[in-house]
Amino acid sequence: MRKFYSSAMAVGTAALLALSMSACGSERDGDGDDAGSGKGFKKDALIGVALPSKTSENWVLAGGLFESGLKDAGFKFDVQYANASSPVADQQAQITAMTTKGAKVIVIGATDAAQLSTQVEAAKKSGAVVIAYDRLITGTKDLDYYVAFDNFKVGQLQGQALIDGMKAKKATGPWTVELFSGSPDDNNSGVFFNGAMDVLKPLIDKGDIVVGSGQKDIQQTATQGWKAENAQTRMDSLLTSTYNTGGKTLDGVLSPNDTLARAIIQSVKSAGKPIPVVTGQDSEVESVKSIMAGEQYSTINKDTRKLVAETINMVKALQGGNEPTVNDTKSYDNKAKVVPSFLLPPVIVTKANAAQAYADDPKLAPLTK
Amino acid sequence: MESAPPLLEMRSITKEFPGVKALSDVNLVVRAGEIHAICGENGAGKSTLMKVLSGVYPYGTYSGSIVYRGAETRFSDIRASEHAGIVIIHQELALVPGMSITENIFLGNEPRRFGRIDWKAANSKALELMRQVGLTEDPDTLIKDIGVGKQQLVEIAKAFAKDVRLLILDEPTAALNEADSQHLLDLLRGFKERGITSIMISHKLNEIEAIADSITILRDGRTIETLDVAAGGVDEDRIVRGMVGRSLSNRFPDHRPEIGDVFFEVRDWTVRHPISTERLVCKNSSFNVRRGEIVGFAGLMGAGRTELAMSLFGRSYGVWLGGRVFKDGKEIQIRSVAEAIANGLAYVSEDRKAIGLNLLDDIKTSVVAAKLSKVTRNGVLDEAKEYREAEQYRKSLRIKTPTVDEGVTKLSGGNQQKVVLAKWMFTDPDLLILDEPTRGIDVGAKYEIYGIIQRLADEGKGVIVISSELPELIGLCDRIYTVFEGTITGEISRQDANPEVLMKQMTSTKKTLTP
């Protein structure tokens, strides 16, 4: 019986202990909104940066720039990439962890723009300012700012470059082209494609531009997973089905980025056909070389340095209690509100302006000499 | 009689596992060119001793010394012992079913030419080895396509491919029928003439008596005695006395059967092989069972006894082609195991580990597994009831275990068999079909199992016993059917049953009825 009482005591003690431990753990006292914009926060506060998985050079570069930039500005930082195996869920967890740690600003390069609203709301409620980086987060009114290159504009520039390039080779139409778009599970794919079609569609309707294979919509032209091999396979079959017989020549190919552009050129080369005008994007080293060699026609320069620098400027402004600079308060409606945005203009780069465009880039500048 | 030094001498071998002394101070002397049998109950240490000898337990993990061909040896692994010409053939055959006879004979020991396997040489050498062991098959035949008896011969041929001097056979005839067993024993005699020494572990005392020159008896990890057969005075009783430490005057409990009326009858049962459409495994088999009666089914391996039993038990084997079953005069339908159980049938399989038990289960779970409805209410288990039921069987069948919470793997073969019996007794059957109920069980446990079977009969149930051991059938059964190639060839009453009569019926298609 003695044992019974001592055990019972132990039970009681344990329960009381749990009670007292938990009681002081309540988070209900504060109203949580003490760090809204306008008041500023400590100079060494934690800034969270959540980026998509490390599958592209650009994100890796951005992460490095955020780390060094935030460090130089004196902030504590936590820069995270989502894992590649289940990126959406992982990114959600990372943002939640940043919130828990009390980050004052959370910069998010969304893996899937529509699937983060719950986390953004939670972050906002616990006092963080949320900035969408490069990709707009939709469906939440708690997103504060958006910083990006203008992707629709990227598409338009690609379309225009395609037309310019073909005109330079053959002054009048009709020109025969093929269209490629990005991965169907990336929302930007559609934005690029629609931007390009915004420019190309009128000419297609007029008959000045003919899509040789007739494959014009985004499902038909998609490149699963942004994979070079998929673009190359599709180009191979297009060449076989459409350009092998009948004397059709391919004048131009709309390619959404550099990796795919090079795969397309590779395919044309191995088929022994003349290289058409091929567009691109991202200013990848190999593509800049290709442009200088006269193979790929154009790429887009989206200077990650500038975008990161602009984002860090926003963070600094918020720290000081100031309203960050934005240059667009109308265009970006995320279905819950119009998000104040800072948009950087993309630049089209061809052989003609490459030296000038990459003058500040230590890696690319030598290639243009 | 012989003054030559012994081929092998194991001196004061002691092998301990944590908490268990498997061998303690065991001595074994094997003369060159003899057949030396090692006897003992399960757990006496026979297999452990052979593992020490063959290097499975390497030098250093046991104490004592092994003197082989005049010099002390210290085997570090099986390869080392095989190199010295000691080859062990385990109870579970180490053959790859999907490979040919040749490939199996030379597995790990392939004849090579310029680094490539020389299949031509392998094949001709395999043929020679097969001739030596009396195996006539195409060497390209796959192992899975030949019977267990022939597989055993392949194992021995494999041993020969390694230049064997001392052949160790662990229960070589356990899975063989009488004819194959006989062939194997003849073969061993032939080896003896060629100067190959054999050590044989066996439970079958009649075989040992017939073939062994010397017999070493182990009990509880100790050497009890070594008998010289040539000196005379060695018979089964003598061996049993050594093994169990007392004389088992009668290997079957006394039993006075009280046999009632026929209550279970099968007519014209015909079943075909599950894959081969032309092969009938049961041909128009008809038989009956009376209340309180123990009915035996005798037959050679592959005669179709197990197939008959399993096809009756809810069509668990083959494809049913025809036949009717009557119970208490009424025809019953048994299309599934559930129906079989509902109709009071129980089938205890010959292979309790492969298909009789879930080895992950504990005892109580196993006991109630075939009739969960008895311990559930609206599908919900009554754990207390389950425990009580299992506990009852633990007591009444004397299952040796501290509690029924123990896993069944912790039990010995005999006790596992008791659990399987309990499992089927729990279903309240009217007819129990016991397929090889004492296979791999030692003498003492067999006696207990026989007692249980007789008790079941006394409760008015019918019991069918399928066994390959004729003495067991003769000693236990009130009536014996013989089966040959799927046909019931004879029905022999207890009074008329003797091995000669049974063997005759088991090997001929001619029907003779002597009830």
Add this chain to the structure above:
Amino acid sequence: MSRIKELQKNLFGGSTSNARQFGMIFTLIAVIVYFQVRTDGLTLTPTNLIALTQQGAYISILSIGMLMVIVAGHIDLSVGSVAAFTGIVVAKAITENDIPWPIGILIGLGVGALIGAFQGFWVAYIGVPAFIVTLAGMLLFRGGNQYIGNAETITVPKGFQKIGSGYLPDIGPETNYNNPTLLLGLLICVAVVIREFRARKVRQQMEGAEPTPLWVSLVRLGVLLAVILFATFRFAGGRVGTSFPISGIILAVLVVAYSFYTRNTAGGRHIYAVGGNARAAELSGVKLRRVNFFVMMNMSILASLAGMIFVARSAASGPQDGLNWELDAIAAVFIGGAAVSGGLGTISGAIVGGLVMAVLTNGLQLIGTGADKVQIIKGLFLLAAVAFDVYNKSQGRFSIVGSLMRPFRRDTPADPVALAEASREEEKAPAAG
């Protein structure tokens, strides 16, 4: 028998299959304590606990089904795709066809049931290995998700979002805590006490069984109550507007229901019987096909539920939903003590396994470890956890604690080698030990 051994036996029912759980609970505590220290107490804050629950709920729901599939001796690789497929179907139904969201949930479960019946048919009635069937399903339903969704992300309405990101509401008097959560905690405490005493009563009815010592019951009760109270106040004390998540309640209900089913019903027994030895089960009258069909179908239904909860939490159904969920669920099940060959494992083990992984990931994220390193650490952890167990089994030590205590025990039961020996040689075995 030492106290610890006794405690272990009584806490987890004593069978060896549960021993890994015992080890895993210690691992879980160690991981929590480690990160609690490393993160300066962030790990056990209300916010983080709530986040952990929401993040872990859908994977844990999957691992309930996966546990049953694996116990029955199968595997299901399609769960992530099934979840994603259901997610997009439900999202489309609700947003584009104006179906009320509660009906949407029913539709989702129906889709899961249909998919499950489809896969179960091939596995159970045709006999195609589940690995192949669900590998096909994985491709099929991933493709189906993209086909239906056009790879778009479709937002779901607020009401639907509740099942993934909702909380118990704040009602009742102002207590500085969330009242429904407090009430829930209290109810659980009462239930635990009742259950303990009923278990004691059942044990007492087992004649011949040694009854659980009273002190063990009390210690177990004390620990459980302390943990429940602690959790209750933590969850109730979250930021205003948050409390115990609804997804957590769904999970808890499922865990209780399925634990009961697998442990205490004939149907549950049959799953273990089929996984342990299918032929033996069949010869004991278990309807093999029905069991296989059921576990596969059940898995897909739970996968569809998990998919909907994830969509609700993410506020939208997207093309990357469910990617590699099967791996997380399978890892949780194996860390929780299930056997690769089937027949062994418990729901609570799978949940604990999932919790260990979730706390590990969360803790690493809180201290700012990159996703690359998190994955490396998780991979190594999975390997280590299972390898440790396999090693222990081969050494015959069935648990971490057992192995720690081993050098000090004199009453060591028979060594496994000897045991293996025993079963081979059919010894009268452990009696010797």
